[in-house]
Amino acid sequence: MDAKERSSDKAAQEMIERMAKAGQQNAWDRLDLQKPQCGFGKQGVCCRICAMGPCRITKKAKLGVCGADVDTIVARNFLRAIAAGVAAHSDHGRTVAEVFIATARGEAADYKLKDTTKLFKLAEEMGVETKDRSVNEIGVDVGLIALGEFGKPEGTQLMARRAPASRQEIWNKLGVTPRAVDREVTESLHRSTMGVDQDYKNILNHASRVALADGWGGAMLATELQDVLFGTPYPGRGEVNMGVLKKDEVNIIVHGHEPILSEMIAAASQDDELLGEAKKVGANGITVAGTCCTANELLMRHGIPIAGNFLNQELVIATGAIELMAVDVQCVMQGLSTVASCYHTKLVTTADKAKMSGIEHVTIDERDALNTAKKLVRMAIDNYKNRGDVYIPKDKKAAVGGFSFESINYMLGGSFRSSFRPLNDNIINGRIRGIVGVVGCTNPKMPQDLTHTTLTRELIKRDILVLTTGCATIACAKQGLTNPKEALELAGPGLREVCEAVGIAPVLACGSCVDNTRLLVSCSELVREGGLGNDMSELPVAGVCLESVSEKALAIGQYFVASGALVVFAEEVMPILGSENVSDYLFNGIEKDLGGHWAIESDPVKAAEMIIEHIEGKRDALGINKEAERKLYDMEDRRALTVE
Ligand code: SF4
Numbered sequence: 001m002d003a004k005e006r007s008s009d010k011a012a013q014e015m016i017e018r019m020a021k022a023g024q025q026n027a028w029d030r031l032d033l034q035k036p037q038c039g040f041g042k043q044g045v046c047c048r049i050c051a052m053g054p055c056r057i058t059k060k061a062k063l064g065v066c067g068a069d070v071d072t073i074v075a076r077n078f079l080r081a082i083a084a085g086v087a088a089h090s091d092h093g094r095t096v097a098e099v100f101i102a103t104a105r106g107e108a109a110d111y112k113l114k115d116t117t118k119l120f121k122l123a124e125e126m127g128v129e130t131k132d133r134s135v136n137e138i139g140v141d142v143g144l145i146a147l148g149e150f151g152k153p154e155g156t157q158l159m160a161r162r163a164p165a166s167r168q169e170i171w172n173k174l175g176v177t178p179r180a181v182d183r184e185v186t187e188s189l190h191r192s193t194m195g196v197d198q199d200y201k202n203i204l205n206h207a208s209r210v211a212l213a214d215g216w217g218g219a220m221l222a223t224e225l226q227d228v229l230f231g232t233p234y235p236g237r238g239e240v241n242m243g244v245l246k247k248d249e250v251n252i253i254v255h256g257h258e259p260i261l262s263e264m265i266a267a268a269s270q271d272d273e274l275l276g277e278a279k280k281v282g283a284n285g286i287t288v289a290g291t292c293c294t295a296n297e298l299l300m301r302h303g304i305p306i307a308g309n310f311l312n313q314e315l316v317i318a319t320g321a322i323e324l325m326a327v328d329v330q331c332v333m334q335g336l337s338t339v340a341s342c343y344h345t346k347l348v349t350t351a352d353k354a355k356m357s358g359i360e361h362v363t364i365d366e367r368d369a370l371n372t373a374k375k376l377v378r379m380a381i382d383n384y385k386n387r388g389d390v391y392i393p394k395d396k397k398a399a400v401g402g403f404s405f406e407s408i409n410y411m412l413g414g415s416f417r418s419s420f421r422p423l424n425d426n427i428i429n430g431r432i433r434g435i436v437g438v439v440g441c442t443n444p445k446m447p448q449d450l451t452h453t454t455l456t457r458e459l460i461k462r463d464i465l466v467l468t469t470g471c472a473t474i475a476c477a478k479q480g481l482t483n484p485k486e487a488l489e490l491a492g493p494g495l496r497e498v499c500e501a502v503g504i505a506p507v508l509a510c511g512s513c514v515d516n517t518r519l520l521v522s523c524s525e526l527v528r529e530g531g532l533g534n535d536m537s538e539l540p541v542a543g544v545c546l547e548s549v550s551e552k553a554l555a556i557g558q559y560f561v562a563s564g565a566l567v568v569f570a571e572e573v574m575p576i577l578g579s580e581n582v583s584d585y586l587f588n589g590i591e592k593d594l595g596g597h598w599a600i601e602s603d604p605v606k607a608a609e610m611i612i613e614h615i616e617g618k619r620d621a622l623g624i625n626k627e628a629e630r631k632l633y634d635m636e637d638r639r640a641l642t643v644e
C-alpha cells in the first residue's frame with residue numbers, strides 16, 4: 001500500500017517509505033500480513049470464555065456449546081473490553097494516588113503537591129478538614145480518600161457527585177451508579193464468565209456501570225491528582241511532529257501514559273551536569289519529546305515537544321536520531337523492540353507491570369525518581385556515539401495545549417471566573433452551535449490522522465467548538481488545528497468571533513486519554529450554569545473517535561453515552577454488529593434509559609453531518625434555535641467585571 005494511503009502525515013509518509021526501503025516492518029505492514037482479518041472477531045461473535053469453546057456463531061451454529069446466543073456473546077465481549085479499558089485507566093489513577101500519598105508524606109522528595117488551590121478544592125469536595133493544617137497533611141487525607149475509591153467496600157464513587165442531580169437520579173434509577181472501581185471491574189469479569197449473566201441488556205447495563213466507574217471515578221481521579229502533583233495545565237505553546245527532533249542533540253523519547261516518569265526525565269534533561277556530559281560527547285544539548293498520551297501530558301504542562309502519536313512510535317525510532325526511548329504503560333507496541341534493534345536506540349521499560357522480553361528494564365521508584373531519570377538520561381548520552389545514519393523529517397507545527405477545565409473556565413468564562421456563563425450564552429445565542437469531543441487513537445486500518453482532522457475541519461467550519469484529547473489531539477496539532485493563527489481561518493464566523501475575542505483556537509487541546517474526564521466536568525458545568533436544559537443529555541454536544549484502537553476508547557465511549565451524549569465510532573472498530581439486538585440497543589434503545597447513544601459512521605464528512613444534525617436537534621429541543629441578542633466577553637468586559 002502507498003505511504004499516502006497509510007498516513008495523511010507527511011513526516012510519517014517519508015518514514016514509512018524509508019522503512020520500506022530498509023526492509024523494516026511497521027504496524028501497517030503487520031496489518032497487511034494479518035489480512036483478511038477474522039470476520040467473527042470483527043462482529044464480536046467469537047467466544048472463548050470456557051474450555052467447551054472456542055465457539056463462533058454462524059448461520060449453521062446459532063448457539064455456543066453452553067447454549068449462549070449471539071446477543072449474550074456479543075454483549076459479554078463488549079463488557080469485557082470495556083472492563084479492560086477501565087482497569088487500564090484506573091490502574092493509572094491508582095499509581096498516581098500512591099505517588100500522591102508518598103509525596104504528601106515526604107517519602108517522594110522529588111515530587112511536590114504543586115497546585116494547592118486545586119488541592120483545597122478537592123479537600124472540600126471530599127470533606128477533608130483544611131483549617132490550621134499543612135498542605136501535606138491535607139494531601140495525605142485527600143490521597144487516602146482517592147485511593148479508597150478504587151477498592152472501598154461500600155458506597156458509590158465520590159466524583160460521580162459532580163454530575164448534575166438529574167444525571168445522578170437517572171443512574172440511581174437504573175442501578176448503574178458506580179461503586180468501587182475494582183468491584184465494578186471484578187463484577188464485569190464475573191458476570192461475563194460462562195453461565196452467569198445471560199441477558200444482553202443486563203450485561204450492557206453493567207457495561208455502563210463499569211464505564212462510569214472510570215469516567216466519574218478512576219480516570220477522573222487520575223486527572224485531578226495529576227493536576228495537584230504536576231500543576232493544572234494552562235494554555236502554552238509547543239511544537240508537534242518529528243521535526244522537533246534535533247540532529248545535533250541527544251534525543252530522548254518518553255512514551256506511554258503516566259507522567260510520573262516523564263516529568264522526572266524532563267527535569268533531568270535540564271540538569272547542568274548532564275548537559276555538560278552531553279557536550280562532552282559532542283552533542284549540543286538534550287531534547288526530550290513525547291509520543292502518545294505522555295506527550296500530551298508534557299505539552300499540556302510544560303510545552304515539551306511532541307514527536308508523534310500512536311502510529312508514529314515506530315517511525316520515530318526509524319529516524320536513527322533517538323538515543324533512548326523510555327516507555328511505561330499502555331499503547332506501547334511490542335514491535336518497538338524489533339525496530340529499535342535495527343538502530344542504536346536503547347528501548348527501556350520502566351513500569352514493573354509492563355516489561356518486554358529481551359528489553360532492558362529500569363524500575364521507576366517514586367522514592368528515588370529523579371536519580372532514576374538521571375540514570376536514563378545518562379544512558380542516552382552514552383549512546384549518542386553509537387549513532388548511524390540519521391534522517392529527520394522537517395515537518396513540525398506550532399501548537400497550543402493546556403486546556404484543562406479550569407483554563408477553559410478562565411479563557412471562555414471571562415471575569416466571572418468560576419462561571420461558564422459567557423460560554424453558555426454564546427451557545428444559546430448560536431455563535432457556537434455546540435461542542436464536540438474529537439478523541440482517541442490512530443488506527444492503521446484508516447489513513448493516519450485523516451478522520452480526526454477532516455472531521456475537525458468540518459465541525460469548526462460549522463461553528464462547533466472542538467475539544468480534543470489523546471492521539472486525536474496530536475493529529476490535529478500536526479495540521480496546525482490547535483494553533484489559533486492557522487485554525488481561526490478555518491472556523492465559521494460565529495466561532496471565530498468568540499475565539500478571536502478571547503485569543504484561543506477553535507480546537508482546544510485538553511490532554512491525554514484520562515483527561516476526557518475534563519470534558520465530562522465541562523458538560524456538567526454547562527448544565528449547572530443554566531439555560532441549556534436540566535441534564536447533560538439535553539446539551540448540544542457529542543463525542544467521536546473514528547480511529548479507535550484501545551479498549552480504553554470503548555470505555556470512554558460508553559461513559560460518554562451513559563452520561564447522556566451521542567458517541568460516533570467507525571464501523572471497523574466497533575465489534576458489536578454481529579448481534580442485531582445488541583446493536584439496536586446501543587444505537588437506539590439505550591437512549592431511553594440513559595439519554596445518550598452510540599452511532600456508527602466511518603466517513604468523517606458524513607460523521608460530521610450526523611453530529612451537526614444531532615446538535616441542531618438538541619438546540620431545537622432546547623428552543624434556542626432563534627435569533628438572540630449577542631453578547632461577547634472580550635478582555636475589556638472582563639476587566640470591567642473584575643473592577644465590579
Ligand atoms: Fe462456547 Fe459458551 Fe464456553 Fe463461550 S461460554 S466458549 S459460547 S461454551
Ligand code: MSK
Nearest residue numbers: 293331440441470471
Ligand atoms: S495513547 S489509547 S492510542 S489515544 Fe492514550 Fe493514543 Fe488511544 Fe493510546
